[in-house]
Amino acid sequence: MEIIVKLEKESFSKDDIIRLLKSEGEEKNALFKKSGEVKEKYIGNKVWFRGLIEFSNICGKDCLYCGIRKGNKNLKRYNLSDDEILAAAKFAFDNNYGSVALQSGEIESPAFTKRVIKLLNNIKELSDGKLGITLSVGEQEPEVYNEWFDAGAHRYLLRVESTNRELYSKIHPNNKKHDFQRRLDCLKSLQDIGYQTGTGVMVGLPFQTLEDLAGDLLFMQDFNIDMCGMGPYIEHADTPLIINADKLLPLKERFDLTLKMIAVLRIMMKDINIVAATALQAIDPIGREKAVKIGANILMPNITPGKYRDSYKLYDNKPCTDNSAEDCQSCLEARVSLADAEVIYSEWGDSQHYEKRRYKRSC
Numbered sequence: 188m189e190i191i192v193k194l195e196k197e198s199f200s201k202d203d204i205i206r207l208l209k210s211e212g213e214e215k216n217a218l219f220k221k222s223g224e225v226k227e228k229y230i231g232n233k234v235w236f237r238g239l240i241e242f243s244n245i246c247g248k249d250c251l252y253c254g255i256r257k258g259n260k261n262l263k264r265y266n267l268s269d270d271e272i273l274a275a276a277k278f279a280f281d282n283n284y285g286s287v288a289l290q291s292g293e294i295e296s297p298a299f300t301k302r303v304i305k306l307l308n309n310i311k312e313l314s315d316g317k318l319g320i321t322l323s324v325g326e327q328e329p330e331v332y333n334e335w336f337d338a339g340a341h342r343y344l345l346r347v348e349s350t351n352r353e354l355y356s357k358i359h360p361n362n363k364k365h366d367f368q369r370r371l372d373c374l375k376s377l378q379d380i381g382y383q384t385g386t387g388v389m390v391g392l393p394f395q396t397l398e399d400l401a402g403d404l405l406f407m408q409d410f411n412i413d414m415c416g417m418g419p420y421i422e423h424a425d426t427p428l429i430i431n432a433d434k435l436l437p438l439k440e441r442f443d444l445t446l447k448m449i450a451v452l453r454i455m456m457k458d459i460n461i462v463a464a465t466a467l468q469a470i471d472p473i474g475r476e477k478a479v480k481i482g483a484n485i486l487m488p489n490i491t492p493g494k495y496r497d498s499y500k501l502y503d504n505k506p507c508t509d510n511s512a513e514d515c516q517s518c519l520e521a522r523v524s525l526a527d528a529e530v531i532y533s534e535w536g537d538s539q540h541y542e543k544r545r546y547k548r549s550c
């Protein structure tokens with residue numbers, strides 16, 4: 188089979204990747220088998236948790252795909268109190284999650300910067316320095332990233348969303364607040380400061396081609412990312428992009444394509460952390476487990492207090508919005524064992540790629 192020959196290569200060209208993303212049937216099985224083997228060899232059949240705290244849906248941006256965009260007036264805005272955030276972090280710590288991830292809409296202000304510093308300090312304090320902390324709060328000035336790094340955040344997730352500038356400009360308003368170059372600059376400063384740096388894209392966007400997606404994976408490799416979160420694009424009725432709903436691949440195909448993206452990336456970047464995104468589960472009830480089987484090694488159980496979850500709706504049909512943190516824990520544990528993997532508790536589960544990258548630099 189032609190695909191097997193491609194899979195044995197040391198590195199993939201854009202055409203190779205496109206070919207792999209087109210694979211179906213036996214060929215797709217061969218791709219998934221290979222990526223599963225790579226994961227087993229380099230990472231083991233392991234999964235680490237990041238307790239996800241979606242602490243506010245207040246956002247200053249207007250991304251055309253996103254349900255929490257500033258312009259969406261049909262959404263109740265919330266902002267967790269510091270006590271609620273710390274209680275969620277304490278839950279993660281008491282349940283031996285190695286890490287938490289703090290995510291919110293994008294706000295750039297001195298008050299927001301200060302608040303995050305205080306939260307980082309408090310989370311470190313309540314866990315005796317033991318909880319790892321990932322931030323995912325969007326584009327900020329390098330000084331702000333620096334302050335947060337000094338306060339104890341060590342991983343940062345900033346999805347580039349798409350690396351094709353033209354596509355980027357079709358899914359964002361064209362103004363200074365939504366500038367592609369700034370997103371890239373932010374990723375670069377995160378990496379320079381010393382964060383484990385994560386990015387990712389949405390898969391199955393309107394106007395997106397397989398060539399775009401192959402370009403996205405090559406970008407991740409060239410940029411030398413440490414972590415990746417990729418999920419299917421899921422339309423949201425209260426967003427401008429909904430007018431293109433007729434141009435989308437069927438949900439099942441977006442799901443399948445996301446799995447293929449994860450599998451190809453795992454083969455390309457053997458030792459990075461890859462998240463099994465929640466959006467996968469919005470399409471397939473065991474979507475995240477399928478991702479774990481073929482290459483993902485990070486799950487983000489939602490530990491946001493239940494009453495707010497309904498309001499962090501990035502897309503329609505977001506799963507688990509009516510659960511509590513305890514429900515997520517037992518549900519996910521059962522799910523991970525379905526994927527023949529094991530949850531590793533009380534460890535940060537840092538990206539091995541980052542360790543090696545840093546080591547190389549210091550030699």
Ligand code: SAH
Nearest residue numbers: 252253291292293325346419420421501502
């Ligand atoms: N504001 C932060 C994080 C919040 S949104 C930031 O920009 O980093 C987290 C991610 O949700 C986004 O990066 C985007 O990739 C994803 N997302 C937003 N709307 C979506 C949709 N309609 N379908 C699927 N994923 C979506």
